[in-house]
Amino acid sequence: MGEIVTTTAAPIVPAHVPVELVRSFDIGYRGPLDELFPRLDALRDDGRVVWLEAAMQVQPSGPATGAWFFTTMEDVRACYQDSELWGQFRHPLFPALLPTTLDPPDHMRYRRLMTPLFAPAAVATMEEAITVRMEGIVERLVDKGACDFVADVSMEFPTRVFTSWMGLPEEETARFVMMSETIIHGTREEQPAVLAELVKVLNGIIDDRLANPRDDLVSDVVQFRLDGEPLAKEDLFSICYQLFLGGLDTVANALSFSFAELARHPEERRAMLSGEVETAQVVEEMLRCFAFTQMPRVARRDGEFAGVHVKAGDLAIASGAMASRDPSEYDDPTHTHLERTTNRHFAFGAGPHRCLGSHLARLEMRIALDVWHARIPEYRLDGEPMAFGGPVMGLSSLPLRWD
């Protein structure tokens, strides 16, 4: 979260990192969308692995920390799958995320509590509630003839879906959007106050549902039992904090990338509208081409990986984009091909920490695409889309116009 490098102190490169692998590449890029992925793709020319000397701002001040960065699908997947070598990174400036910041075997004990709630059958029961929310958003926009898709749709829709499922008041959607954006993408100066506010909101709803359980996700969470015992209050908070951050921002970014692409490709929209390509397949290809998560891992011991010596404590970044756009794995990987049938993308990561919400995210994306295009089948860009890099990449603006 907030791994935006803000200091100018010179990075310190550890002695075991070969100097020829060190790159000053800025992973927290901000600028036009058209450069976001090509910058990353260009790193493939530098070989199988590089060391990004200023990858993360781990401490509040002082130099940024470097990290290994793998450029092939094979190595990114191996990094995600090998949780014995590559452990979870817990950012010292932010609360723990449960079960995310745990390593096996503890990780699976907590994750097993949550998997039934996010399994395909459970998620499918939410289809109508999700559809109603997207219809409401499109209805308010359709006669306006223009919008900023990021502000007007892609943040608001998943926030309404997810906070209402959690049990948070839907009328405070704008406040929750601000909190999620600030914690994930904001500056170190603005984060502490917002984090304190979110802690209060989540602990408030946890206390309420402990006393008065209802039919919502937080009520399910407070009733979890691990070996027959209720969870500690701080664990309940860490679960709800992870749900809040995971449920709002990620679907938003996936939608922004998808609509930016479709705005420029009327032939793709028409293939989807005519039924020539199923919406579910469009979702997969958008997730592949614009795989936007680049998750940190930390070496649990010394070892060999991707042809380099890794020391315990080294950070690595497992980039879904590098895995999902690897030309040795896919034909013409940097362009969308809706008819693509071989598509084992890494938008949701892989291995034991594979995104728990992936089935819900896919459903939300399919519904958003279907509902929008039923009402607004033709639209175009109305300005240049702007993007940001980092551990969770996304768009900051996407101006659209229609007649």
Place this chain on the structure above:
Amino acid sequence: VKVTIDKGLCSGHGRCYALAPEVFEPDEDGFSVVTQQDVPSAFEAAVRLAEQNCPEGAVTIS
């Protein structure tokens, strides 16, 4: 052909049971279960798609 799922690798992406629901289904946690180890020829193409779309490389056809 025969199909197997490596339970150590499957992390519940669900691509196989989306693409070949006649042969794979989710368990209550969303991990994949093979329902027909000996794949009827009618579903062979779908099972190959499942193999090609599994991010973990957990689906094996023999």
